[in-house]
Amino acid sequence: MTTAPVRRASADDAGVVAQLLHDFNTEFDSETPGPAVLRERLTRLLAGPATFALLGGEPPAGLALVTLRPNVWYPGAVALLDELYVAPGSRGSGIGGAIVDRLVEECGESGVSAIEVNVDEGDVDALRFYDRHGFHLVQPDTGERAFYLSRELG
Secondary structure: OOOOOEEEOOHHHHHHHHHHHHHHHHHOOOOOOOHHHHHHHHHHHHHOOOEEEEEEOOOOOEEEEEEEEOOOOOOOOEEEEEEEEEOHHHOOOOHHHHHHHHHHHHHHHOOOOEEEEOOOOOOHHHHHHHHHOOOOOEOOOOOOEOOOOOOOOO
16 A cells, blocks of 8 residues: 555645535535535635645545634644545545545644544444544543534524
8 A cells, every 4th residue: 555645735726625525425425515615615715724625646536624723722723624535436545544644744733732523423434444543432531432512503
């Protein structure tokens, strides 16, 4: 397995990121506003300081979409890995791992204090993947399972 090239996306890559996100949601039967709407949103978001994306493979076949936020419990920002996706034909090639490695490296270099990711309980493959990369379902200081709760508005 070779290490896949990973690069930070610019606002000019918004179309590529949008298509990968659309493909991700389509593959898993989740709603998507479509590539055009995603591209418009991503063009704005990727130009700002609070959102970035990493693209893996050449041409890009994988991505990480990350948002940063301040947090009272840490001196640096907290990064939320909103999405991690590798196209079906490229899975098992090391792209996902290379993206996560680059994410950890970039976050560490920029002073991010923690990276969070949400995984559905039934997605055992994702849970194993993240565990291999140092993300754990159990809080290290208490030994309790961690849960992420959400509520959509509007």
